Amino acid sequence: MAIGATIHTFTVNLADVDRGVYEELTLRVAQHPSETLAYMMTRVLAYCLEYEEGIGFSEGISSVDEPAILVRDLTGRVTGWIEVGAPDATRLHYGSKLADRTTIYTHRDPAKVVIPWAGKTIHNAEAITLHSFDPGFIEDAVAALERRSTMTLSVTEGQLYLELNGTHLSSAVHQHPIQ
Template sequence: MALRSTVFKAEVGIADLDRQYYADHALTLARHPSETDERLMVRLLAFVLNASESLEFGRGISTDDEPALWDRDLTGAIRTWIEVGQPDERILRRACGRSDRVLLYVYGRAQDIWWRQNESALRALPKLEVWRISPQDCAALTALAERGMQLQCTIQDGAVIVAAESDTVQIEPERLNPEP
């Protein structure tokens, strides 16, 4: 019998002072059996950093032709394609061909090695923004993971403060490829 996804519910209040976006979102996240809490929380962080009324989660880790998150217009055209982790450069190249903007949130122990191996190819993709989430920030964020979460997120000057019932953490994504 196949393992089933674990469902996480998150009530997320977002105050994005950088983009002047303020909203509450009731999110349902399905964690694939092969997905870690760390990846789930980075997906949630990516949502918080790019929140809009049309941003939605993709079908998941087992679907190659969909991102972790995407923002589509009313015609179905992809405005923003968001990946998390350390994907193959070909996936990001294909995403750049299908959308107006591509964001990648890199995390994990081998992220520095992955970046050195892929940096030159990824710098050649003008629509791509690569953001690094440090292992310390990921660990702090992952510690907040619960099947039922209530989070208040404040974004100011690129830093994210995530307040949960149990703790408050500050995440500071670092842009790896400079703006064009």
């Protein structure tokens, strides 16, 4: 954990009907001093939406060599490279070469996120998907955050339903090709 980090605890009831994933999770998330709540909330949602065996938060903002979330197989090989926010093209290129699959979740305007990638070399770019949420969704979720949060997250037919500390929110999970 980062020095000076704020620790958030999430008790999550996850029901991802689209992928057949049903889990109860307890997540201890260290919010780096330079990390916004919107970024952290997107990171938590990305973790839940990508949940599978071997998933884990990386050093994230503290590390230039890792994405926010990694998925490793039993041998330690990276199988999933999951970025949050607006990573640069070099990082996406590296992650896409290293992992079987690469994906991005953003709390920003996706049209603006992809602009710096235009004309840059990104390995297997056609297989990388940028995910975003409805405008205002992340901000509303941040408003409901507490240091200890209880959350129920359901996903069905690309629609996300979130109950966070008694606040009910929903959003489509939008998918954008990066090229």
